[in-house]
Amino acid sequence: MTATVQIPGHQTGVAQFMTMLLADNRLPTGAHTQSAGLEPAVRGGMPVREVPDYLAVRLATVTLVEAGAAVVARAVAGRGHRDIGDSAHDLDAVEQAWRARTVGPALRETAALLGRGYLRLAGRLWPSSTVVAALGRVQRPSRAVVLGGIAALVGLDDAALIRLIGYDEVQTVCAAALKVEPGDPVQATSWALASQPLIERMVAPLVGLQDPDEIPSGGAPLLEQWSQQHAAATHRLFRA
Numbered sequence: 001m002t003a004t005v006q007i008p009g010h011q012t013g014v015a016q017f018m019t020m021l022l023a024d025n026r027l028p029t030g031a032h033t034q035s036a037g038l039e040p041a042v043r044g045g046m047p048v049r050e051v052p053d054y055l056a057v058r059l060a061t062v063t064l065v066e067a068g069a070a071v072v073a074r075a076v077a078g079r080g081h082r083d084i085g086d087s088a089h090d091l092d093a094v095e096q097a098w099r100a101r102t103v104g105p106a107l108r109e110t111a112a113l114l115g116r117g118y119l120r121l122a123g124r125l126w127p128s129s130t131v132v133a134a135l136g137r138v139q140r141p142s143r144a145v146v147l148g149g150i151a152a153l154v155g156l157d158d159a160a161l162i163r164l165i166g167y168d169e170v171q172t173v174c175a176a177a178l179k180v181e182p183g184d185p186v187q188a189t190s191w192a193l194a195s196q197p198l199i200e201r202m203v204a205p206l207v208g209l210q211d212p213d214e215i216p217s218g219g220a221p222l223l224e225q226w227s228q229q230h231a232a233a234t235h236r237l238f239r240a
Helices: 012-022 038-043 048-060 062-077 084-101 105-125 130-136 143-154 158-180 185-194 196-206 221-231
Strands: none
Touching (some): 012 143, 012 158, 038 221, 048 062, 048 158, 062 084, 062 130, 084 130, 084 143, 105 221, 130 143
């Protein structure tokens, strides 16, 4: 039986609950198979003790671009298009803008796989949603575009969406660190807590973005190189 979740308006409590739900790594989206690039980085020679520096770079580049794309996708999905085809066309424009700013094929592939997981989840929870239907017409939508659509659907504002993506990246890295090189979980938690100001730094520049051309650009060539090498590896703990 398929469960349909009703969203009674966009009250603060409902939005806050949805933020916590979407940030839960127990969601059946496949996120547990990812390390947000940490395993490739460690295999490439980065010591695990440098996780805080890794997070700072990733949040300022890969994550910033993804969060910007999600904000624009949220704006597009919430405009009330004439039909699903118009909405899908505009969401696809956001997807293409994000892809143009994400050079590494491995990073794009990972985002598409995560997007598929989130889209499957949304399709089960809100099977009658026109937003979900429009997302389904976008060819292999990334996590950013799907989460942006979900944010519009459930009433998350831009700031909550940005923090959600930043938090998910940080927690994915910190959880993966304990598997790549077992250590003290309290240390990993302290890394996550220390990253909060870096996540917050993303909010002001991204809130209110409306157009794909406004999505920021920022790459991390070494992270992209490590991800490409990892994609060809035969022995690995995480898919990416």
